[in-house]
Amino acid sequence: MNRYSLFIASFLLMASPGFYLLAYTTGTISQAISLLIILIALLISLNALINGKHSKMRFLVLILSIIPLVLSRGYLTTYLPTPIIIQSSNLTDYVITIVASLLGFLFAGLTEAFTQFRKVLEEKEYEEYEISSSLGSFGSTVFGIGILSFVSGGLLYILIRILPPLNIGIFPAIVIFLAVYIVVFRFIFAKRKLKSSTR
Amino acid sequence: MVNQWTKSLMAILVAGSIVAIGAAVSTTPSLVAGILTIAVFLIILYEMETSPEIKFEMNYPDKAYVGDIINITASVSIKRGIGLFDILLPMVDSFDLVEGNNVHIVYKGLRYLEVKFDYKVRAMRRGIFQVGIISFNYFPSMGIINGISDSADLKKEIEITPKILAQEKLRRKYRTRVRFPRSHVSNTGPVSTDFETIRQYTVGDPYRTINWKASARSAENGNLLVNQYEREGTKSVIFLIDRNSSTLRGTDEENQLEYAIQFALSSTRMFLASGFSVGMWPLQSKVQERGDYVLPASGMENMRRITNMLLRMEKTVTRKEPINLGKIFYHSLLETSSTVILLTSLQAVNMPEISEVCRKIASYRGRTILVDIVYYGILMKYSSFSSLGNIFSRSVQSSNWKKMAKNIPGRTMVVHWDPTSQKMGQAAGIVMGVLR
Structure with a gap:
């Protein structure tokens, strides 16, 4: 997989909430937000492709994608007269585009890394076929992991929805949360310092 | 690169947090699927990005000659870990890369990786080189963890020996070009009764050695022939090699010291x-320690010792103290009555100390026998006026030699050798002629 494929994938996925709003909503605010999302997604993807620099605007796409959802339902709508952009019937489809946008966010990071790796390797004058081959494998592997995560995330959510809720009190819930939190952090710090073994 | 990746990890976590806040404020539980996507992504990469286990194997000959092309094969196998591996295979300054590359980048995905690399180098200089250190950098795929820079030492060496060029030529019998001294330069025992060869009569040969029958057979030429007999005892030669900065004109690969080593070895x-x-x-100036020198001895075992010494010989800094060959040198000189073959490059700078050594x-x-390795030819070879090299070289040489000849003490024979215009065999032949 080359960086252009990653660029297209990251742009389409990141801009998917914008395309959805553009296609299925009619209000001025929603149209403005949709165009803004598409424009920023394009700029971010181009920046990742050309410069390979970390762009903080990536978060803006996510925030802009969540704004229509926050304005349409939840706590904010209870206290403020907000315009309803997303109808309840279309909620599931829009949430899928947000998750896809999150995946696009990961792929934009991958494109950045891809471009930066390529620049460094070209400076070091590696053979062109080696650069293309190794970065191609790199892109395909991480892309595959991203898709796998996306599918697994969806399946896990469905599994959670199917399973009956646990009726535990607040105190046991906090204890379980802390236990999981400590285990995860110990795992992270154990891996932080890597040491290779060579023979 | 590594910093960028660490930022990527932070970015993924912040993105997850934004979605989580959005899910909470909008009371949309289905957004949890997004958080789960990020969590699964991170967990997979955390599980994959572990410490790699890398195994290197290298194949190349242990010994080669200067100028030989050496084929190096490296096999790299990587278990565990996922990411880019930047591998730097061994390369020495004195080697010239002829084919292939010693720097490679490979990507280790989910599967076990085994790759082979081939490259060819040309050995430009003699010596014993460490060709077993492999460096590598590991850049984990998503940079969630920091990368590694490490190296592996296979503790392998390659011995590059100068080509022994003069050997074949020296198998012939050389005759001295000088009439005096008439006695053999190397002090050996009396003449034995073991026949060695028949040669032409020269002034000073005893009459009893004349081979009348052989002379009669070649009467057409009118030359008298004499029998030559082996001498008892072993002739002994000690090489002295000057490795001062004055013997380093030219390049690392081609200078007087390198020629001296090649000459000595051959x-x-x-x-x-x-x-x-x-x-x-x-x-050298400092007192010689055991291991710095090789005592005179016969047999091919001494060849191995001398080769080892010559392969490790490197230049010294400019001498500030007078040359000190040590008691052992002079003791062996007296004991074996050796002929000393001093390999140097005579210049105004080192002339006084070289004269002093000869005097002592x-x-x-x-x-x-002072073998003066003339450096003008080497200098000209690397200058832009190479076409004028020979003319310039000879005119400067002759004037300098005349000046320096005055300082040469008695019992010293000087042989000038310009390695760029004169074959080593010729120079060795002259030395051999003086020795006989």
Whole structure:
């Protein structure tokens, strides 16, 4: 997989909430937000492709994608007269585009890394076929992991929805949360310092 | 690169947090699927990005000659870990990359990786080189963890020996071009009754050695022929090698010291094959320690010792103190009555100390054959006026030699050798002629 494929994938996925709003909503605010999302997604993807620099605007796409959802339902709508952009019937489809946008966010990071790796390797004058081959494998592997995560995330959510809720009190819930939190952090710090073994 | 990746990890976590806040404020539980996507992504990469286990294997000959092309094969196998591996295979300054590349980048995905690399190098200089250190950098795929820079030492060496060029030529019998001294330069025992060869009569040969029958057979030429008999005892030669900065004109690969080493090695092989005892000393200021020199001895075992010494020989800094060859040198000189072959490059700068060394050798009843490795040719080879090299070289040479000849003490024979215009065999032939 080359960086252009990653660029297209990251742009389409990141801009998917914008395309959805553009296609299925009619209000001025929603149209403005949709165009803004598409424009920023394009700029971010181009920046990742050309410069390979970390762009903080990536978060803006996510925030802009969540704004229509926050304005349409939840706590904010209870206290403020907000315009309803997303109808309840279309909620599931829009949430899928947000998750896809999150995946696009990961792929934009991958494109950045891809471009930066390529620049460094070209400076070091590696053979062109080696650069293309190794970065191609790199892109395909991480892309595959991203898709796998996306599918697994969806399946896990469905599994959670199917399973009956646990009726535990607040105190046991906090204890379980802390236990999981400590285990995860110990795992992270154990891996932080890597040491290779060579023979 | 590594910093960028660490930022990526932070970015993924912040993105997850934004979605989580959005899910909470909008009371949309289905957004949890997004958080789960990020969580699964991170967990997979955390599980994959573990410490890699890397195994290297290298194949190449242990020994080669200067100028040879060496084929190096490296096999790299990587278990565990996921990411880019930047591998730097061994390369020495004195090697010239001829084919392939010693720097590679490979990507280790989910599967076990095994790759082979081939590259060819040309050995430009003699020596013993460490060709077993492999460096590598590991850049984990998503940079969630920091990368590694490490190296592996396979503890392998390659021995590059100068080509022994003079050997074949020196198998022929050389005759001295000088009439005096008439006695053999190397002090050996009396003439034995073991026949060696028939040669032409020269002034000073005893009449009893004249081979009348052989002379009659070649009467057409009108030359008298004499029998030559083996002498008892072993002839002994000690090489002295000057490795001061004055012997380093040219490049690292081609200078007087390198030519001196090549000459010494080739001559040693020839002398040992002819039954001589051969020793080797470097010219240096500090007192010589065992291991710095090789005592005169015959047999091919001494060839190995001398080769080892010559392969490790490197330049010294400019001498500030007078040359000190040590007691052992002078003791062996007296004991073996060796001829000393001093390999240097005569210049105004080193002339006084070289003369002093020759004088001291003479005081110990030793004789010196001073092989002056002329550097003008080498300099001209690397200058832009290469076409004028020979003319310039010869005119400067002759004027300098005349000046320097005044300082050469008695019992010293000087042989000038310009390695760029004169074959080593010729120079060795002259030395051999003086020795006989």
